[in-house]
Amino acid sequence: MCVLDLRCIGISRLASRKPAAPPVFLQCLHEHKTQKVTLLHPISEFEKAHSKAESMSNSILVTGGAGFIGSNFVLQWIENVATPLVNLDLLTYAGNPANLVTLEDDSRYRLVRGDICDAEFVAAVLRDNRPRAIVHFAAESHVDRSIADPSDFIRTNVLGTFTLLEQAKLYWSGMDEAARRTFRFLHVSTDEVYGSLGWDEAAFSESTAYAPNSPYAASKAASDHLVRAYFHTYGFPVLTTNCSNNYGPFQFPEKLVPLIILNALERKPLPLYGDGRNVRDWLFVEDHCLAIRTVLERGRVGETYNIGGNSERKNLEVVTTICNLVDEFCPDDGSGPRKDLIKFVADRPGHDRRYAIDAAKISQELGWRPAVEFESGLRKTVAWYLEHRSWVQNVRSGAYMDWIRQNYEERVQP
Numbered sequence: 379m380c381v382l383d384l385r386c387i388g389i390s391r392l393a394s395r396k397p398a399a400p401p402v403f404l405q406c407l408h409e410h411k412t413q414k415v416t417l418l419h420p421i422s423e424f425e426k427a428h429s430k431a432e433s434m435s436n437s438i439l440v441t442g443g444a445g446f447i448g449s450n451f452v453l454q455w456i457e458n459v460a461t462p463l464v465n466l467d468l469l470t471y472a473g474n475p476a477n478l479v480t481l482e483d484d485s486r487y488r489l490v491r492g493d494i495c496d497a498e499f500v501a502a503v504l505r506d507n508r509p510r511a512i513v514h515f516a517a518e519s520h521v522d523r524s525i526a527d528p529s530d531f532i533r534t535n536v537l538g539t540f541t542l543l544e545q546a547k548l549y550w551s552g553m554d555e556a557a558r559r560t561f562r563f564l565h566v567s568t569d570e571v572y573g574s575l576g577w578d579e580a581a582f583s584e585s586t587a588y589a590p591n592s593p594y595a596a597s598k599a600a601s602d603h604l605v606r607a608y609f610h611t612y613g614f615p616v617l618t619t620n621c622s623n624n625y626g627p628f629q630f631p632e633k634l635v636p637l638i639i640l641n642a643l644e645r646k647p648l649p650l651y652g653d654g655r656n657v658r659d660w661l662f663v664e665d666h667c668l669a670i671r672t673v674l675e676r677g678r679v680g681e682t683y684n685i686g687g688n689s690e691r692k693n694l695e696v697v698t699t700i701c702n703l704v705d706e707f708c709p710d711d712g713s714g715p716r717k718d719l720i721k722f723v724a725d726r727p728g729h730d731r732r733y734a735i736d737a738a739k740i741s742q743e744l745g746w747r748p749a750v751e752f753e754s755g756l757r758k759t760v761a762w763y764l765e766h767r768s769w770v771q772n773v774r775s776g777a778y779m780d781w782i783r784q785n786y787e788e789r790v791q792p
């Protein structure tokens with residue numbers, strides 16, 4: 379039996395929420411109706427000024443808002459900013475509407491299922507919702523999948539971003555002068571576009587040359603270049619953020635942190651690439667979401683901002699820390715420490731050795747800094763996964779994909 383202290387993981391009860399919807403939804407949807415992750419960041423003055431809207435006017439459009447970072451962003455936005463948000467998401471295997479079930483009855487939130495590669499669809503969403511900004515998360519995001527088959531990465535990350543940019547530019551061109559001046563297109567990208575660092579090399583800055591090494595990184599680099607070109611060629615008001623590895627609630631269990639938490643819990647082998655000494659910089663997802671809001675609010679048009687957690691860790695350290703946390707939360711039945719389950723496996727082809735982010739620009743220009751220290755963020759994350767077993771079960775079984783088929787196949791919006 380797991381010993382879990384909810385006070386230490388920042389989960390609070392939403393006593394004022396209505397009871398769960400009838401079980402048309404998955405079981406896990408009920409779980410999320412009554413719980414939420416406490417948000418760490420206060421509302422800003424700019425956001426207060428925009429928080430009076432009652433309809434979908436003054437909305438922003440988010441793409442990929444049902445994925446890991448996107449759903450954290452949507453929840454944080456509705457909690458803190460209060461202006462409406464339209465979520466355009468294809469709901470691939472990585473997009474899970476259960477993440478956002480607490481917003482089901484919230485008139486400020488709308489989900490439209492569709493593909494960013496579909497120009498007509500994107501144009502219709504823009505026409506119908508008239509957003510004042512776009513925050514673009516939608517992507518294929520798993521490096522290992524990109525190695526097995528890059529085609530979806532080229533399609534969504536490159537062609538999809540191109541289609542979205544093109545339709546957004548057309549939409550923006552038709553706005554009146556005042557609306558055109560304040561419109562923003564924020565492109566969410568990754569530190570992986572910069573390639574790999576040696577042990578003693580300086581961290582990636584915004585002027586580091588691009589040198590992507592995986593098909594995922596290459597497809598994101600291509601999208602970053604398109605975004606840049608739309609600013610320089612057409613004056614289209616873009617912002618780009620390049621962030622390090624995120625961790626936190628709602629991450630699909632194919633990625634390192636949730637994979638290790640769940641395997642450790644179930645005492646399955648814990649696969650670790652190569653010698654486990656590859657270094658990543660880690661950022662708690664809510665910190666990333668606040669950084670994006672900060673750049674959207676105050677970033678200089680045409681600029682890129684690196685976002686990082688000042689938390690470089692070797693993969694082996696990350697995995698060992700998770701094992702220790704699972705041991706602490708779920709005391710042992712005599713089977714020994716979970717770190718004994720670590721199994722070194724053949725390295726990922728082209729595996730980058732080290733990523734590190736120099737986040738001085740966003741800190742000095744915009745005043746953003748990570749608020750969550752790595753060990754405490756990891757503690758919250760482990761606790762969240764242990765507390766949300768039915769969410770995990772539904773994601774793993776693919777049950778939420780059945781729900782998507784039933785609910786969307788015959789009524790694709792808008």
Ligand SMILES: NC(=O)c1ccc[n+]([C@@H]2O[C@H](COP(=O)([O-])OP(=O)(O)OC[C@H]3O[C@@H](n4cnc5c(N)ncnc54)[C@H](O)[C@@H]3O)[C@@H](O)[C@H]2O)c1
Binds near residue numbers: 445516620630
């Ligand atoms: N996860 C990280 O550590 C990290 C770090 C830095 C940057 N990023 C970037 O942040 C963004 C979000 O990452 P994530 O980890 O949340 O990804 P994710 O894979 O969890 O979610 C991607 C979302 O995009 C949607 N999507 C995929 N293809 C689509 C399409 N053609 N049209 C519309 N929607 C589509 C999916 O349904 C899903 O909801 C990505 O652009 C990624 O490159 C991620």
